[in-house]
Amino acid sequence: MAQKIIRSQYHLYDEKIDTMAEVPDSELKPLPKNKDLKVIGKSIPRIDGNEKVTGAAIYTFDKTFVNIAHGRTLRSPYPFATITKIDTSKAEKLKGVIKIIHTYNTNEISWYWGNSKLFDKTTRYEGEEVAFVVAETEAIAEKAVRLIKVEYKELDFVINPVDAAKEDAPKIHEGGNIPKRRGHSTYSRGDFEEGIKNADVVVEEKYITEVAVHNPTEPFCSVVKWDDEQLTIWDSTQGIFSVRDSIASSLKIPQSKVRVITEYMGGGFGAKLEAGKYSVMAALVSKEIKRPVKVVLDRREMNLAVGNRPNSYQTIKVGAKRDGTLMALGLTNYGSMGAYPAGAGAHWPLRSLYKCENVTTSEYSVFTNTGRARAFRAPGHVQGTFALESILDDVAEKLKINPLDFRIKNFAPIDQDSERPYTSKKLLEAYEVGAKAIGWENRKTSGSDKGFIKRGFGLASQIWWGGGYPPAYATVKMNRDGSVQVLCGTQDLGTGTYTIIAQVAAEVLEIPIEKIDVLIGDTQATPYAPSSGGSNTAPSITPAVYDGALQIKEKLMSGASALLEVSQEKLVYSKGEIFESDNKSNSLKASEIVRKMRERVLVATGSRNESTSGYRVNTFGVQFADVEVNTLTGKIKVNKIVAAHDIGRTLNRQTLENQFHGGVIMGLSYALHEERVVDEFTGKVVNANLLDYKIATMLDTPEIDVIIVSEADELVSAVGAKGIGEPAIIPTPGAIANAVYNAIGVRINSLPITPDKVLMALNKEV
Amino acid sequence: MSKENKSKKLSRRDFIGRASTGAVGSIVLFPAISSGNDKREEKISKTNFKMLGTNSLTLKVNGKKISAKVNANTTLVELLRDHLNLTGTKVACNSGECGSCSVLLDGEVVYSCHMLALDAQGKSVTTVEGLMDGEKFHPVQEAFVEEDGLQCGFCTPGQVMAAVSLLNNNPTPTKGEVMNGMAGNICRCAAYPKIIDSVLSASKKMKV
Ligand code: FES
Ligand code: FES
Numbered sequence: 001m002a003q004k005i006i007r008s009q010y011h012l013y014d015e016k017i018d019t020m021a022e023v024p025d026s027e028l029k030p031l032p033k034n035k036d037l038k039v040i041g042k043s044i045p046r047i048d049g050n051e052k053v054t055g056a057a058i059y060t061f062d063k064t065f066v067n068i069a070h071g072r073t074l075r076s077p078y079p080f081a082t083i084t085k086i087d088t089s090k091a092e093k094l095k096g097v098i099k100i101i102h103t104y105n106t107n108e109i110s111w112y113w114g115n116s117k118l119f120d121k122t123t124r125y126e127g128e129e130v131a132f133v134v135a136e137t138e139a140i141a142e143k144a145v146r147l148i149k150v151e152y153k154e155l156d157f158v159i160n161p162v163d164a165a166k167e168d169a170p171k172i173h174e175g176g177n178i179p180k181r182r183g184h185s186t187y188s189r190g191d192f193e194e195g196i197k198n199a200d201v202v203v204e205e206k207y208i209t210e211v212a213v214h215n216p217t218e219p220f221c222s223v224v225k226w227d228d229e230q231l232t233i234w235d236s237t238q239g240i241f242s243v244r245d246s247i248a249s250s251l252k253i254p255q256s257k258v259r260v261i262t263e264y265m266g267g268g269f270g271a272k273l274e275a276g277k278y279s280v281m282a283a284l285v286s287k288e289i290k291r292p293v294k295v296v297l298d299r300r301e302m303n304l305a306v307g308n309r310p311n312s313y314q315t316i317k318v319g320a321k322r323d324g325t326l327m328a329l330g331l332t333n334y335g336s337m338g339a340y341p342a343g344a345g346a347h348w349p350l351r352s353l354y355k356c357e358n359v360t361t362s363e364y365s366v367f368t369n370t371g372r373a374r375a376f377r378a379p380g381h382v383q384g385t386f387a388l389e390s391i392l393d394d395v396a397e398k399l400k401i402n403p404l405d406f407r408i409k410n411f412a413p414i415d416q417d418s419e420r421p422y423t424s425k426k427l428l429e430a431y432e433v434g435a436k437a438i439g440w441e442n443r444k445t446s447g448s449d450k451g452f453i454k455r456g457f458g459l460a461s462q463i464w465w466g467g468g469y470p471p472a473y474a475t476v477k478m479n480r481d482g483s484v485q486v487l488c489g490t491q492d493l494g495t496g497t498y499t500i501i502a503q504v505a506a507e508v509l510e511i512p513i514e515k516i517d518v519l520i521g522d523t524q525a526t527p528y529a530p531s532s533g534g535s536n537t538a539p540s541i542t543p544a545v546y547d548g549a550l551q552i553k554e555k556l557m558s559g560a561s562a563l564l565e566v567s568q569e570k571l572v573y574s575k576g577e578i579f580e581s582d583n584k585s586n587s588l589k590a591s592e593i594v595r596k597m598r599e600r601v602l603v604a605t606g607s608r609n610e611s612t613s614g615y616r617v618n619t620f621g622v623q624f625a626d627v628e629v630n631t632l633t634g635k636i637k638v639n640k641i642v643a644a645h646d647i648g649r650t651l652n653r654q655t656l657e658n659q660f661h662g663g664v665i666m667g668l669s670y671a672l673h674e675e676r677v678v679d680e681f682t683g684k685v686v687n688a689n690l691l692d693y694k695i696a697t698m699l700d701t702p703e704i705d706v707i708i709v710s711e712a713d714e715l716v717s718a719v720g721a722k723g724i725g726e727p728a729i730i731p732t733p734g735a736i737a738n739a740v741y742n743a744i745g746v747r748i749n750s751l752p753i754t755p756d757k758v759l760m761a762l763n764k765e766v
Numbered sequence: 767m768s769k770e771n772k773s774k775k776l777s778r779r780d781f782i783g784r785a786s787t788g789a790v791g792s793i794v795l796f797p798a799i800s801s802g803n804d805k806r807e808e809k810i811s812k813t814n815f816k817m818l819g820t821n822s823l824t825l826k827v828n829g830k831k832i833s834a835k836v837n838a839n840t841t842l843v844e845l846l847r848d849h850l851n852l853t854g855t856k857v858a859c860n861s862g863e864c865g866s867c868s869v870l871l872d873g874e875v876v877y878s879c880h881m882l883a884l885d886a887q888g889k890s891v892t893t894v895e896g897l898m899d900g901e902k903f904h905p906v907q908e909a910f911v912e913e914d915g916l917q918c919g920f921c922t923p924g925q926v927m928a929a930v931s932l933l934n935n936n937p938t939p940t941k942g943e944v945m946n947g948m949a950g951n952i953c954r955c956a957a958y959p960k961i962i963d964s965v966l967s968a969s970k971k972m973k974v
């Protein structure tokens with residue numbers, strides 16, 4: 001089918017992307033509603049489930065070769081230091097050590113957009129890379145790492161973003177700790193001061209959220225192998241093409257010479273969107289020693305060096321009329337980027353979630369001597385929504401308005417920046433069904449429960465992008481036996497990407513899902529698809545698969561028309577068979593058509609269609625929390641979360657629920673447990689492991705109700721699906737915090753809400 | 767396993783193929799690491815010293831008798847993954863904090879990263895690869911697929927083994943008993959609700 005090139009503009013996190021994309025030339029017929037479909041929307045078991053429950057699935061972590069060598073990294077023990085000498089003589093003498101690289105024997109490779117190098121003589125956080133050892137075994141490499149002698153000159157350091165933003169703070173980079181580019185960002189509309197002046201009630205509060213670490217279960221790891229000039233990298237990544245391009249540019253080799261493969265990967269949550277230094281280091285050594293090299297980060301390294309959700313120090317001021325009308329919203333925020341540039345803002349929810357004419361925000365993304373932040377499942381929105389929804393509950397209480405009515409009152413029907421309508425916004429419906437499911441009418445006056453276990457209800461709303469975008473492509477192949485293969489340059493992080501691709505093809509071609517194979521995660525074999533970030537995977541790739549499958553169907557129809565000598569309008573496609581509408585016996589199976597057309601394989605490449613212009617594409621939702629707080633121990637138990645969301649079409653009910661559960665529980669974990677702790681005297685992370693860095697276990701699991709209030713969003717794409725990974729986590733901490741307040745009647749303005757904070761808030765001894 | 771098999775009802779024979787690499791069928795294992803057809807690779811592997819140990823060890827893995835030479839500090843999971851090529855068992859923390867490496871030792875669940883291989887002397891180890899009965903999935907595996915008790919799948923072998931052990935000890939657990947029994951297995955994807963459903967469903971399957 002004909003293609004055209006368009007300009008594609010969309011939001012990826014808080015960045016506005018402006019790119020070109022190839023899309024179908026003519027309008028794609030939208031996929032019918034779920035009730036008229038057989039495969040899409042149903043609870044189809046994931047097609048890679050068998051491999052995963054038998055141990056047959058090979059992750060990067062499992063990949064090996066007979067002659068593989070193993071890499072380990074020496075990392076700086078100091079938060080801020082310069083290296084004056086590296087002595088590897090002892091390490092090199094160790095039997096089994098093959099090669100050691102570091103700043104004194106390696107060509108400079110620029111890193112972090114020119115702010116550092118692969119091996120920098122200045123190390124700016126505990127855990128920064130200093131040297132890389134390759135040895136016969138991982139154990140030998142580790143031993144060698146310990147034998148390397150490095151002389152450092154320690155420097156004064158700073159770990160808190162508010163301190164780091166001060167004039168006299170140690171400067172982490174020459175230009176200071178607030179970079180010129182995106183270090184300080186502001187936004188405003190209307191007149192904030194005027195809004196405050198005209199308000200009947202004004203509330204100002206400070207909120208603190210802590211650094212959280214992604215900690216996916218599969219370690220960050222790569223296996224690299226050169227075949228002459230061709231480099232293959234098995235990588236645990238969320239973006240095969242982005243890794244390919246960065247590695248090609250670091251090594252100064254053509255992109256065509258780099259192949260990145262990610263068949264299975266064990267979670268990323270945003271941390272695995274970029275190429276790791278370890279992959280490049282391994283590739284450099286591998287080329288030289290002519291052997292494949294494997295490098296796996298250990299849990300401590302993962303807690304120090306490969307990303308986190310930045311903390312936030314937010315001050316919010318809200319003004320409202322007695323009738324509940326929001327008059328002004330203001331925010332200042334300091335967030336820690338860590339030692340290198342990263343997004344650390346949190347203002348988007350305040351700017352876009354509720355209707356308010358007068359808004360002002362001022363945010364500082366500040367360098368600190370800690371590991372660099374990376375996108376973490378709804379970056380900015382999780383911390384921002386917690387603070388915004390907390391203060392809105394306080395305002396509602398002052399106004400004596402039910403928190404739910406207060407949100408409904410300030411519903412924003414259109415996007416206030418662009419003044420454009422949304423493609424869909426069923427938030428009011430979500431409020432209604434969600435409130436009913438949680439039993440909102442049982443919510444009592446805050447702190448009014450008798451007894452030492454107090455129950456509370458709370459809510460928080462959610463806005464996110466997640467509509468997907470072109471460019472995204474998928475190739476669909478039909479073989480002579482009627483089996484189908486779909487190739488797409490995406491990756492499955494555990495979200496069920498394999499399965500939804502197969503579902504779309506099965507739906508369109510009306511063949512059993514068992515006859516469909518899906519190949520993803522291989523830059524050499526598949527057409528391009530974007531990185532899996534921003535909840536854009538399903539909404540970007542499923543329309544491309546849809547288009548590709550439709551093209552195959554069209555080819556079959558046209559082939560059948562020629563073979564049966566019947567005009568195409570008189571032909572009907574059903575269950576992989578084509579027949580004449582008034583002579584059903586005049587028919588051909590798809591496989592027969594392919595065979596008779598003398599084709600070995602029918603091939604078509606589909607592309608994601610353009611979203612209808614003139615609209616803003618967002619996802620919306622609300623979560624309600626029902627909690628119990630034990631006022632003797634300070635322990636919080638989340639009984640139930642109701643998640644009611646507008647996320648377009650449901651593609652697979654079972655995997656959708658699962659991902660929502662995951663987001664909600666990760667949000668609960670962030671709200672109640674997670675906090676990276678850095679010792680302020682030494683600048684060292686004291687809980688860089690899974691025992692002291694607390695992650696929710698099965699015992700924390702609440703009852704979770706997932707309610708989808710939306711149908712396909714036809715303005716977004718022909719499939720009309722939107723992403724759910726990030727919407728699922730955004731409102732959870734805010735809803736829990738508000739429920740805790742409702743239970744005990746005292747506000748805790750920082751996350752995580754740990755038992756000691758609860759007891760202190762209640763003026764009890766800790 | 768090739769990607770071509772990635773569909774719901776793929777031939778279960780493929781799993782046997784995978785499950786039997788390594789341990790099954792090979793009785794004596796010396797510095798292990800299997801299959802390599804490239805001559806050059808072969809040569810290198812002979813001259814190198816992949817975890818050559820001096821301590822003799824015999825144990826049963828997935829029903830087969832295994833003899834191996836290991837270092838004193840070789841952990842059980844290193845023996846399984848690096849020597850026997852049984853990569854179904856995963857490692858997420860390597861220090862007894864997450865349960866990803868759970869296997870059965872004489873029927874009881876243990877963290878194989880936190881145990882020395884030599885301490886398994888004379889014992890019987892079951893890994894996720896050893897759960898199938900011929901071509902038949904273990905009811906726990908079946909339930910995890912049907913109930914979608916997984917997302918990325920990296921913690922899954924550990925979850926499955928923990929569930930098998932739990933059900934062996936308590937064939938009809940309550941939801942609360944499942945939650946307590948499985949609390950030592952972290953799932954960062956937090957597929958917990960459906961893991962609970964999977965274990966409860968497996969319990970029903972095993973009863974009939
Ligand atoms: S890998 Fe063994 S407990 Fe985490
Ligand atoms: S399924 Fe991903 S960690 Fe459990």
